[in-house]
Amino acid sequence: MQAVDVKGLLERHRHDPTRLVQMLREVQAAEGWISPTRITELAGALGLPRARVEGVAGFYAFFATTPVGAYRVLFSDNITDRMLGSVALRERLCAKLGVGPGEVRADARVSVAVTSCTGLCDQGPALLVNGHAIGRLTDARIDLIARCIEAQAPVEAWPPELFRIDDVIHRKDLILSSSLRPGEALRAAFARGADATLEELLRSGLRGRGGAGFTTGEKWRAAKLAPGPTRFVVCNADEGEPGTFKDRVLLSRYLDLVLDGMTVCGFAIGAQKGFIYLRGEYLFLQAPIEAALAARRKAHLLGRDVLGHRGFDFEVELHLGAGSYVCGEESALIESLEGKRGIPRSRPPYPVTHGYLGQPTVVNNVETLVAAALVTVNGGAWFAKHGTAKSPGTRVHSVSGDCARPGVYEFPMGLTVQELLDACGAKNAQAVQVSGPSGTLLGPAEFRRKLAFEDVATAGAFTIFGETRDLLDVSVNFAHFFAHESCGFCTPCRVGTTLLKKSIDAIAAERGTRRDVKVALRLAVLMRDTSHCALGHTACAHFLALHEKFKPTIDRRLSSLEFLPTFDLDEALAPAREVTGRDDGQAHLEDT
Amino acid sequence: MSKTFTMDEREIPFVEGQTVMQAALADGVYVPHLCAHPEFKPHGSCRVCTVKVNGRHAASCTLAAREGLVVENQTAELRELRRELVQLLFVEGNHFCPSCEKSGDCKLQALGYELEVKTLHFTQLFPDRPVDASHPDLMLDFNRCILCELCVRASAEVDGRHVFALSGRGIDKHLIVNSESGRLADTSIAATDTAVSVCPVGVILKKGRGFRVPIGQRTYDAAPISAMPEGKKP
Ligand SMILES: Cc1cc2nc3c(=O)[nH]c(=O)nc-3n(C[C@H](O)[C@H](O)[C@H](O)COP(=O)(O)O)c2cc1C
Ligand code: SF4
Numbered sequence: 132m133q134a135v136d137v138k139g140l141l142e143r144h145r146h147d148p149t150r151l152v153q154m155l156r157e158v159q160a161a162e163g164w165i166s167p168t169r170i171t172e173l174a175g176a177l178g179l180p181r182a183r184v185e186g187v188a189g190f191y192a193f194f195a196t197t198p199v200g201a202y203r204v205l206f207s208d209n210i211t212d213r214m215l216g217s218v219a220l221r222e223r224l225c226a227k228l229g230v231g232p233g234e235v236r237a238d239a240r241v242s243v244a245v246t247s248c249t250g251l252c253d254q255g256p257a258l259l260v261n262g263h264a265i266g267r268l269t270d271a272r273i274d275l276i277a278r279c280i281e282a283q284a285p286v287e288a289w290p291p292e293l294f295r296i297d298d299v300i301h302r303k304d305l306i307l308s309s310s311l312r313p314g315e316a317l318r319a320a321f322a323r324g325a326d327a328t329l330e331e332l333l334r335s336g337l338r339g340r341g342g343a344g345f346t347t348g349e350k351w352r353a354a355k356l357a358p359g360p361t362r363f364v365v366c367n368a369d370e371g372e373p374g375t376f377k378d379r380v381l382l383s384r385y386l387d388l389v390l391d392g393m394t395v396c397g398f399a400i401g402a403q404k405g406f407i408y409l410r411g412e413y414l415f416l417q418a419p420i421e422a423a424l425a426a427r428r429k430a431h432l433l434g435r436d437v438l439g440h441r442g443f444d445f446e447v448e449l450h451l452g453a454g455s456y457v458c459g460e461e462s463a464l465i466e467s468l469e470g471k472r473g474i475p476r477s478r479p480p481y482p483v484t485h486g487y488l489g490q491p492t493v494v495n496n497v498e499t500l501v502a503a504a505l506v507t508v509n510g511g512a513w514f515a516k517h518g519t520a521k522s523p524g525t526r527v528h529s530v531s532g533d534c535a536r537p538g539v540y541e542f543p544m545g546l547t548v549q550e551l552l553d554a555c556g557a558k559n560a561q562a563v564q565v566s567g568p569s570g571t572l573l574g575p576a577e578f579r580r581k582l583a584f585e586d587v588a589t590a591g592a593f594t595i596f597g598e599t600r601d602l603l604d605v606s607v608n609f610a611h612f613f614a615h616e617s618c619g620f621c622t623p624c625r626v627g628t629t630l631l632k633k634s635i636d637a638i639a640a641e642r643g644t645r646r647d648v649k650v651a652l653r654l655a656v657l658m659r660d661t662s663h664c665a666l667g668h669t670a671c672a673h674f675l676a677l678h679e680k681f682k683p684t685i686d687r688r689l690s691s692l693e694f695l696p697t698f699d700l701d702e703a704l705a706p707a708r709e710v711t712g713r714d715d716g717q718a719h720l721e722d723t
Numbered sequence: 724m725s726k727t728f729t730m731d732e733r734e735i736p737f738v739e740g741q742t743v744m745q746a747a748l749a750d751g752v753y754v755p756h757l758c759a760h761p762e763f764k765p766h767g768s769c770r771v772c773t774v775k776v777n778g779r780h781a782a783s784c785t786l787a788a789r790e791g792l793v794v795e796n797q798t799a800e801l802r803e804l805r806r807e808l809v810q811l812l813f814v815e816g817n818h819f820c821p822s823c824e825k826s827g828d829c830k831l832q833a834l835g836y837e838l839e840v841k842t843l844h845f846t847q848l849f850p851d852r853p854v855d856a857s858h859p860d861l862m863l864d865f866n867r868c869i870l871c872e873l874c875v876r877a878s879a880e881v882d883g884r885h886v887f888a889l890s891g892r893g894i895d896k897h898l899i900v901n902s903e904s905g906r907l908a909d910t911s912i913a914a915t916d917t918a919v920s921v922c923p924v925g926v927i928l929k930k931g932r933g934f935r936v937p938i939g940q941r942t943y944d945a946a947p948i949s950a951m952p953e954g955k956k957p
């Protein structure tokens with residue numbers, strides 16, 4: 132660990148408070164945690180109240196405000212990691228290193244804990260060590276990691292093979308087979324003009340690939356027409372939904388298409404500035420993205436008078452997240468871009484009129500921007516020929532779980548669940564989770580349904596559970612995910628996700644009763660109806676679906692009783708026994 | 724002609740820019756709320772003011788009033804949702820009303836009565852939250868914090884001191900104060916700050932005045948919170 136040069140850091144970030152999350156990332160990376168002294172220093176230099184900086188540091192999971200190990204190991208804890216054996220691998224590493232889960236070893240060398248899905252579901256189980264991703268974990272690789280830690284080798288000097296990330300593509304269609312050169316979409320946009328580019332996008336019928344499915348052309352037009360001295364384009368590369376990893380592949384292999392899409396958007400709506408908000412888990416993409424931005428500046432694809440087009444200036448800045456799923460929600464993302472806690476804003480007003488710094492802002496998913504670039508070159512009619520009437524175009528699926536060929540698949544919209552199962556070699560699937568924990572659980576009776584906005588809407592995740600899996604384990608995993616990722620702003624989601632986690636844990640441990648199920652179902656209604664944002668609205672959907680479609684999975688673990696005490700009275704007396712130094716029969720409840 | 728919307732079959736007049744809750748309260752119709760306060764911008768975090776508008780649920784404190792809205796307020800369904808939200812706030816903290824200085828003046832307790840919270844229904848979380856008695860004139864009992872952010876907003880917007888903020892997230896979200904030691908005594912707070920008086924529950928308390936007003940003569944001993952004019956509430 133190297134003490135950070137605070138003065139240099141502040142200068143590099145232009146003393147700009149909107150870059151606070153970026154500055155905290157650097158402090159964390161250099162010193163291994165964010166100390167109270169650093170918080171005071173940064174607050175003083177930025178002219179922010181100290182408590183506000185502390186609040187930001189305390190919000191993001193990757194920021195440690197109390198010391199963690201010099202090597203901080205975080206195991207990806209998605210259900211797919213678990214299905215691939217991550218729990219045993221974590222225990223193995225803990226045993227090798229002599230450290231308990233969630234603890235810091237006495238010599239402060241190492242700590243081992245868990246984190247939400249790191250987006251390597253097709254090459255899991257995975258972990259992060261000081262922010263660097265390692266996939267395809269095996270016993271041998273775990274042992275190698277333990278040796279590197281005990282040898283105190285800097286992570287940069289570990290065998291590079293450990294950090295290899297694969298782009299596994301199994302089927303290409305419009306997007307993934309594109310051979311457009313950098314800037315080609317931009318030239319097409321200049322040739323058409325801003326208004327006609329927008330018209331073409333409207334004609335394509337393209338709908339957002341990030342989940343909500345809002346018509347992209349309408350979004351761009353609204354931002355263009357909204358009053359404001361300046362406008363912004365944001366590429367949402369937070370990809371936080373467990374089971375999704377297609378944006379990682381797009382950013383790795385098709386980065387110039389993404390940047391072309393952003394720049395076309397800037398041209399069409401009249402923006403001069405764009406941001407890529409990249410999830411912190413994809414740290415390995417930072418250097419390639421920075422390099423691509425530099426190359427595009429050199430090639431006049433960014434900067435003043437882009438490609439010689441007088442009066443159109445466009446720049447793109449990269450921001451990294453720091454471990455927060457809710458920051459994928461567009462208004463929370465904007466708060467984070469402004470250097471704040473990632474709390475979803477009250478909407479309306481929407482980002483298209485009041486976004487980054489209160490200005491009209493288009494937030495689009497990575498895949499949406501790529502599709503927009505293709506539409507700009509090939510036209511709206513070309514795009515609309517593919518897919519279905521209500522869901523034109525293609526969709527890139529992230530396929531993982533129990534199948535022969537996990538990876539990325541591009542298909543026209545409207546593909547059935549069964550067709551995708553066949554394509555990836557999934558036999559005897561018991562269920563599929565479409566669109567991640569916030570999405571839909573489907574059983575075989577529904578495998579004929581179509582993956583399209585008008586039927587089963589999806590943000591791209593497709594997670595398969597074979598016949599031997601216990602689906603309650605899936606619900607347990609999802610409940611823990613939401614409790615960990617709730618931002619805590621509103622009462623129903625803040626308290627509800629934790630209570631739901633406790634109820635489902637109790638059921639899984641065979642300590643649950645019918646009452647736990649009833650309480651969980653009530654919580655589901657409460658969270659759906661009263662939460663502030665879509666995270667809370669959908670956080671119970673997995674349990675509702677399990678109860679509706681796979682009820683025996685729950686029932687067989689229930690205790691036959693209607694009521695069980697939530698705590699063990701005798702256990703509660705343990706501290707008293709310890710203090711009084713007694714352990715005789717009379718000091719125990721069951722013996723009295 | 725002023726514009727109106729309908730709430731439980733009553734016409735509520737409003738002026739442009741008012742929220743549904745502001746218009747209702749101004750017209751003498753009570754909508755339960757905790758994090759909303761007439762002097763501060765709508766916040767929308769406690770969700771106790773949830774209503775149903777044209778069949779959809781929404782927080783009335785952040786919902787702009789519009790001509791012709793059909794709003795449900797006092798229905799059995801909404802009362803149940805609101806009761807459960809208040810129950811969640813109770814189980815999230817540690818509330819022992821009989822020994823609390825705020826008892827009788829407390830909005831959470833008053834809402835508990837209003838919404839007929841007879842049991843806590845949900846599993847209590849019993850968080851471990853040490854009190855801060857470092858300040859000579861004030862004390863902080865975090866056990867009762869409902870995270871409404873009124874003190875955060877008051878200290879920033881009215882007192883100009885930024886004494887309070889939130890840190891953590893999810894169930895670990897908590898109130899912090901503006902000092903490296905984390906102690907209230909090391910902040911610039913004064914007992915006369917609006918941030919002190921605005922606390923709707925028993926977190927920010929003035930020292931040395933315990934039970935000066937006897938139980939039985941406190942705000943909500945006189946009338947339930949729904950019958951109390953907005954200006955009379957502490
Ligand atoms: C909790 C939550 C997380 C989200 N995460 C993402 C994400 O990681 N990536 C994304 O593109 N959209 C995400 N969204 C959707 C965004 O809010 C937004 O709708 C989207 O970025 C708009 O882009 P699109 O129109 O191109 O789909 C999330 C929404 C919620 C409620
Ligand atoms: S629903 Fe959850 S994530 Fe969304 S604002 Fe409320 S607490 Fe935050």
Ligand code: SF4
Binds near residue numbers: 823825829831925926
């Ligand atoms: S803050 Fe209110 S609800 Fe909590 S203990 Fe005090 S009086 Fe009771």
